[in-house]
Amino acid sequence: xxxxxxxxxxxxxxxxxxxxxxxxxxxxxxxxxxxxxxxxxxxxxxxxxxxxxxxxxxxxxxxxxxxxxxxxxxxxxxxxxxxxxxxxxxxxxxxxxxxxxxxxxxxxxxxxxxxxxxxxxxxxxxxxxxxxxxxxxxxxxxxxxxxxxxxxxxxxxxxxxxxxxxxxxxxxxxxxxxxxxxxxxxxxxxxxxxxxxxxxxxxxxxxxxxxxxxxxxxxxxxxxxxxxxxxxxxxxxxxxxxxxxxxxxxxxxxxxxxxxxxxxxxxxxxxxxxxxxxxxxxxxxxxxxxxxxxxxxxxxxxxxxxxxxxxxxxxxxxxxxxxxxxxxxxxxxxxxxxxxxxxxxxxxxxxxxxxxxxxxxxxxxxxxxxxxxxxxxxxxxxxxxxxxxxxxxxxxxxxxxxxxxxxxxxxxxxxxxxxxxxxxxxxxxxxxxxxxxxxxxxxxxxxxxxxxxxxxxxxxxxxxxxxxxxxxxxxxxxxxxxxxxxxxxxxxxxxxxxxxxxxxxxxxxxxxxxxxxxxxxxxxxxxxxxxxxxxx
Numbered sequence: 001x002x003x004x005x006x007x008x009x010x011x012x013x014x015x016x017x018x019x020x021x022x023x024x025x026x027x028x029x030x031x032x033x034x035x036x037x038x039x040x041x042x043x044x045x046x047x048x049x050x051x052x053x054x055x056x057x058x059x060x061x062x063x064x065x066x067x068x069x070x071x072x073x074x075x076x077x078x079x080x081x082x083x084x085x086x087x088x089x090x091x092x093x094x095x096x097x098x099x100x101x102x103x104x105x106x107x108x109x110x111x112x113x114x115x116x117x118x119x120x121x122x123x124x125x126x127x128x129x130x131x132x133x134x135x136x137x138x139x140x141x142x143x144x145x146x147x148x149x150x151x152x153x154x155x156x157x158x159x160x161x162x163x164x165x166x167x168x169x170x171x172x173x174x175x176x177x178x179x180x181x182x183x184x185x186x187x188x189x190x191x192x193x194x195x196x197x198x199x200x201x202x203x204x205x206x207x208x209x210x211x212x213x214x215x216x217x218x219x220x221x222x223x224x225x226x227x228x229x230x231x232x233x234x235x236x237x238x239x240x241x242x243x244x245x246x247x248x249x250x251x252x253x254x255x256x257x258x259x260x261x262x263x264x265x266x267x268x269x270x271x272x273x274x275x276x277x278x279x280x281x282x283x284x285x286x287x288x289x290x291x292x293x294x295x296x297x298x299x300x301x302x303x304x305x306x307x308x309x310x311x312x313x314x315x316x317x318x319x320x321x322x323x324x325x326x327x328x329x330x331x332x333x334x335x336x337x338x339x340x341x342x343x344x345x346x347x348x349x350x351x352x353x354x355x356x357x358x359x360x361x362x363x364x365x366x367x368x369x370x371x372x373x374x375x376x377x378x379x380x381x382x383x384x385x386x387x388x389x390x391x392x393x394x395x396x397x398x399x400x401x402x403x404x405x406x407x408x409x410x411x412x413x414x415x416x417x418x419x420x421x422x423x424x425x426x427x428x429x430x431x432x433x434x435x436x437x438x439x440x441x442x443x444x445x446x447x448x449x450x451x452x453x454x455x456x457x458x459x460x461x462x463x464x465x466x467x468x469x470x471x472x473x474x475x476x477x478x479x480x481x482x483x484x485x486x487x488x489x490x491x492x493x494x495x496x497x498x499x500x501x502x503x504x505x506x507x508x509x510x511x512x513x514x515x516x517x518x519x520x521x522x523x524x525x526x527x528x529x530x531x532x533x534x535x536x
Contacts, residue, residue, distance in 0.1 A: 016092050016099060016242070016446075029104075030435055037428035041069065044421035048287040052369070064143060065283040071150045072279060073429040076272035078157045079169040080110065080433020085441035086466075086486040087260040088434075090459030093446035095244050096253040099438075105254075106261040107434035113265025114273075114427035120477035121267055122274030123416045127200050128177045130184050131334045131384060134278070135377045141184070142282045144531035146275065148183075149176035152523035160512055161440060167512045168481030171208055173271055174201070175520030183525035187532070199337070199391055207478040212488035212513075214469055215462075219489035220496035223461040230457075236497075238453035249456045256463030263470035264482045265430055271479060272426045273418050280422075281376065286369045289376035291417040296363040302410045306355035309403040310348040316396055319345035326350045327378070330385045339392050343385070350382050351407065364414065376415055383411040445487060448505040450494035458497060462489030484513065 045065075088102040097105065126134065129145065136142045153172045160167035181196040227236065234246060244250050280288035320342065323329075329346035333339065357375055361367045367375055386408045390401075446454055466486040473480040487509060494501050 016095060030432060033428055033432055037425050037432075040421060040428075041425045044419070045284075048419070049284060051292075052286045061283045065279065068143070068146055068150075068279040068283070069276060071147065071154070072272055072275050073425060075150050075154050075157075075169075075173075075275070076269065076426050076429040077433040078154055078161070079268055079272070080107070080430040081161070081436050081438050081441075085434075085438040086445055086483055087257055087264060087463070088438065089442045089445035089486075090454065090463055090490075091253050091257045092442060093239075093454045094249075094253055094456050094459050095239050095242055096250045097257070099442075102257070103435050103438055106257065107431035109258050109261035110265035110269070110434055111427040111431040113262040113267075114269030114430055115423050117266040117270050117273075117423070118474070118477075119270060119273065119416070119418045121474060121479050122270035122277070122418065123412075124200070124204070124477045125173065125177070125271050125479060126274045126278060127384070128174065128181070128197055128204065129278075130181045130196070131381070132331055133180070133184060135331070135381065139282075141532055144528055144534075145180050145184070146279055146282070147531050148524045148528035149173070149180050150275065152176045152179065152520055152527050155523060156516065156520050160516075163440075163508075167516055168208070168483045169268060170271065170479045170481045171484070171513070171516045172520045174204055174208065174479070175517040176524035178517075179521035179524030180528045182521065183528045187529065197334075204479060207473055207480050208484070211469055211473065211480040212484040215465055215485040215488035216492035216495075218469075218492070219462045219465040220492035222465060223457055223493045223496045226457050226461065235457045236455055238455040245456055249460075252460050253456065253463070256460050256467060259467035260463050260470070260482065260486065261434075263467050263474065265427065267470050267474045267479060268482065269423075269426050269430050272429070273422055276422050276426065277418060285373040285376065288419075289372045289415075290364045290367065290379075291414050292364050293417075294364050294414060298410075299358050299363055302407075302414075303355045303359040305403065305407055305410065306351040309400070309407050310352045310355070312397070312400040312403060313344050313348035313351070316400065317341060317344035319349065323349075326353075327381065330381050334381065334384045334388055337388060337392065339389070339394060343389070344394075347382060347385050347389075350378055350385075354378050354382060354411075379411045379415045383408050383415070441483075444505065445490055448502050449487065449490050451500035451502055452494070452497075454490065455497070458490065458493035458499075461493050462486055465489045 088097075088099075088106045091097045091102050092099050133142055133145045153169070153176045156172045157167065157169055178196050178201065185191060185196075235249060239245065245253070277288070323342060323345060326346040326349040329340070329342045330350060333343045333346075354375070357367065357371070358364075386404050389404070450458075463486065466482065466489055469485050470480055470482060491501060491506065493499075
């Protein structure tokens with residue numbers, strides 16, 4: 001059977017029936033959740049904009065917002081049936097759960113993982129984008145950026161899904177972001193390498209590079225340890241019929257599937273949330289550029305902190321007489337990473353402006369509509385500057401370092417927030433994606449990595465390692481690939497068990513892994529160049 005041809009033939013002995021009659025409630029449930037998600041997003045958008053008291057003078061921003069949100073949620077939907085299929089493959093191929101129950105359960109766990117996610121990964125992804133485009137999120141180029149990286153990621157994900165290749169949505173999105181950054185730099189007459197925050201890109205790249213190695217090695221070692229200390233033959237035998245395994249084995253496999261699905265939602269769901277926040281800031285800055293839920297009593301503390309930090313920075317590096325605009329200095333610094341004598345006084349000047357504004361208005365809600373975007377951009381740029389100064393290890397007094405850290409935390413709380421309704425609609429998109437299109441990837445993981453049928457211990461080992469790896473990455477704010485970690489974990493257990501591996505499949509997986517980055521970079525760069533010449 002070819003990788004892109006899956007026929008609903010009768011299953012062989014021990015092989016799950018992936019084409020059995022589905023639950024009659026699945027389709028109505030899917031439609032109800034889809035309609036509910038769209039309605040929930042629309043109602044919350046309307047309420048958030050209404051609460052600002054801003055008069056609607058044009059509906060163009062709403063149209064752009066709606067289209068961008070649909071594309072962003074489409075990315076999460078594709079991510080759901082592309083990546084989460086890995087989580088259900090082991091419980092399906094060990095007959096621990098029937099396919100229809102497995103995908104619905106995985107969808108619910110993905111949903112919960114998204115809702116309980118921290119948001120750190122979301123803004124780690126956003127920080128890879130060129131800072132000048134983030135500061136112009138609502139501009140022509142800002143929309144071109146968002147559309148280019150989302151469309152290119154969806155195209156590659158759908159292509160690899162069609163051929164049954166467990167490719168990484170995280171890998172694809174990172175490549176798309178790099179492509180936009182490189183294209184933006186080249187189109188403005190700069191070197192392509194200047195368009196990406198390479199320190200952050202390398203940090204993310206290492207996570208994506210080493211996580212499959214960790215999956216392979218740790219899953220293999222875990223299986224060997226289980227063989228040494230758990231001497232129960234049932235655990236190491238492949239299913240010989242379509243009957244479920246003993247209750248304790250079944251419970252273990254369902255638990256690992258639950259953990260991987262939850263961890264996938266917690267990590268991968270944040271990528272869509274970060275992009276949606278970028279879209280909301282660009283189209284509806286009055287409602288989403290600043291965190292309007294911050295308590296008013298926090299404002300005096302932030303204002304005093306920015307004033308003290310400004311004085312300390314100016315003592316460290318006085319402002320020169322011919323000081324350029326602070327925003328230009330800091331934008332160049334964040335883009336290049338080169339510390340000039342103007343950076344520290346420029347940061348002091350920007351912190352002074354921020355402190356004056358929030359002191360004048362008393363709360364985030366009182367900042368005038370025409371000033372919201374500028375205040376948000378100043379806060380974001382100051383926060384990124386502090387981060388890059390820390391990375392540059394610029395020597396400064398400990399008290400100044402502590403105050404800069406405290407200022408950054410306050411600025412981030414004002415600009416890096418995710419409304420609960422955004423989490424809900426992303427969770428719905430990811431969960432619904434889990435319920436469709438899962439068969440191709442499940443077959444690859446369950447049948448085409450090893451030469452022997454996946455046994456219970458192999459499935460548990462691969463998923464335990466995947467759950468731990470993705471959970472740890474989420475804690476560190478790093479995106480990793482559920483696909484790569486779990487697929488490599490299954491391969492590791494096959495190697496440790498001496499079951500043999502299907503080299504053709506591994507070769508295809510490796511080719512997809514190698515090609516994902518360059519193709520997604522090229523696709524997004526070309527789409528960005530195209531979209532910048534179109535009117536949004």
